[in-house]
Amino acid sequence: MSQISASTLSSLLRNCVSLFTIHKAKQTHCQILIHGFLPNVTLQTDLLLAYSKCSHIEDARQVFDAMSKRNMHSWNIMISSYIKISLFNWGLSVFDDFLKADFRPDHFTFPSVFKACVGNGGCYFLGKILHGWVVKLGFGSHVVVGCSVLDFYVKHEDVGDAYSVFAGILSRDVVIWNSMINGFVRCGFSIEVLGCFRKMMGEGAKMDGKTIPSVLSACGKEGDLMKGKEIHGQVLKILKFDMDVVIGNSLIDMYAKCGSVEYAEKVFENMHSWSVVTWTTLISGYGVHGKGEKSLILFEKMRLHGFQPNCVTFTAVLASCSHSGLIDQGRSVFNSISLDYGMEPSVEHYACMVDLLGRYGHLEEALELVKKMPEDSPASVWGALLGACRIHKNVEIGETAAYRLFELEVGNSSNYIALCNIYESIGRWDGVSRVRSKMRELGLVKKAACSWISVEDGVHRFYHGDVSHLQTKIACEVLDGTIKAIAFVEF
Structure with missing residues (x-):
């Protein structure tokens, strides 16, 4: 039998990494032990990497713990192994040991640890410290590190620091542009999204399938139909993403929010495949524009095509019924949530149903529905009922809703004003005076x-x-x- 060398076994392990073959990795590990090659930092690091890539984190940790000497590569592998499978606290614990061993993070360490700071929501302060190290150690201009810092601030919705990091990255690829655009989207800064997109195009960067939905969302929120159409044209002519379901959904949403339901319909009809989101988006678009009958027809088509509606779909249908006064149809849809689909109606479903019944004068039925909720009714449900009482000048139920809201939303002046308006509408000036006095006492203003x-x-x-x-x-x-x-x- 020919003598096996450590370099041969190392090559075998690296081959296991590329093929994700755990049984070969374990066989090679046995050969290493049989031939007495341990301790050997190179072989142990290769073993660590092989087990990590094959998702055998326990075996990887055993190898790591048995290492008498650990190099930078072995620490980075162990840290990233935990973080890749969302064991963020474990990864940060290894990182803490890494620092205690007098190592300093490099361009491989930082991205993993910033990802852990995002995954573990309570690590914002640690992320800020790490950002200071990035600058101090000279990694500020490194694209991958810069992108991880940017993503950290974006996910924590710290758009100011995110933009400062973004501005400091000189070589920006589409991933970095997308991250900054997504940060503006998360914070609701639609105008900034469009401004960033224009700058991206001006610098010659090419948008991809992740850029488009974010920009279309901003166009919809701003009602910028011209810019939305321009993006649509680029999608069709340049990127040829007309078959992409996510982009198709974004186009439908944008056109509906910009008031062009007919364009939303055309996008829907020209799509080669649909998802539940596709159907729900157009149903919602119909509802917002008072086309409740069309929403119900599309909802039925969706079911006939074999798509299972989710909770968002039911919310869209119920809201459509509410906007169009389709009371019987709304009752039927609401009841079908539990009877036909075995789902428990959500708070949003109750709020839509209360709004539908209350808006068209069925206030007693709406109040009974609120009382039947399995959990304590939130402010959104009582608010819908109070708004309906204001329309129909119902003092008795209006007071019930208002006093409940006073407990749930202590500092919300609109609830007091709504009750005040109900009193005014029927000439109950003593009630008006009492509510206004209470507002002055609480320091509330309109x-x-x-x-x-x-x-x-x-x-x-x-x-x-x-x-x-x-x-x-x-x-x-x-x-x-x-x-x-x-x-x-x-x-």
Whole structure:
């Protein structure tokens, strides 16, 4: 029998790594032990890597613990092995031992540990310390390390620090651009998403399948139909992603939010395959625009095509029924959640149903539904009931809903104002005085709101929101001598 060398066994182990063959790795491990090659840092590190790649973390840890000497590579393998299978605390524990052994992290260590800081939500402070080390050790310009730092801040929704890291990365690939765009999306900064995308295109970076949904989402939130159509054109002509389900879903959502339901329908019809999300997105789009009958027809088609509706689908259908006054159909859908699909109706389902019944005057039935909820009704459900009582001037049920909301949302002035409006509508001035006195006692004030119409490139966009910082009744946005928008403010 020919003599087996340590280098031969090392090569065998590296081959096991590429083929993910655990039985060969174990056979080679036996040969190492039989021939007495241990301790050998190179062989032990190769064993560690082989077991790690084959997802045998216990065997990897046994090899690691048996090592009398550990090099940088072995520490990095053990740390990353735990983090890859989401054992973040174990990975961070090994990292702590790594530091106590007087090692310092390198460009292989940092990405794994930042991933652990993301996975373990309580590690924001550690991530900040690690970022300081990245700068101190000179890894700030390293693309992979920079991307991991950026992702850490994005996942913690610290968009300010995320952008500072992003700006410091000189060589940006599409992954880094996507990470920054995703950070703006997570924080709801739609205008910044579009600005970042324009800069990305201006620097010659090519968008991919992960860029498009984020940018389309921003277009939908901003009501920017022109930009959305431009992205759609690039999808069809340049990227040829017209068969991608995720992008198709994003296009449907964008067109629906921009008010172009007919375009959303065309995208849906031209898709080669659908998912539950696809059907749900168009159902929701119909509902938002008051096309409840179409939502129900599409819901039935979805079931006929063999798709199982999920909780989001039911929420979309019930909301559509509410917007269109389809009471009987809404009752039927709500009851089918448990009867036909064996699912427990969620809080959102109850809120939609209460809104539907209450909006069209079935207040007693709505209150009974709230009382039947398996858990304590949250503010969203009581809020829907209070809003309905305001419409129909129902004091008795309105008081029940309002006083429950006073307990659940102590500092929400809108609940007090809603009850006050119910009293005013029937001339109960003693009730109005009592509620306003309570508001003064709690230091609550009514927040100013506005309606905002933006006129740009022939496209009108409507906004409504809190503008308590404004001091005038009319606010104008002027650009190059032309009035671009007027805000009418209610105080």
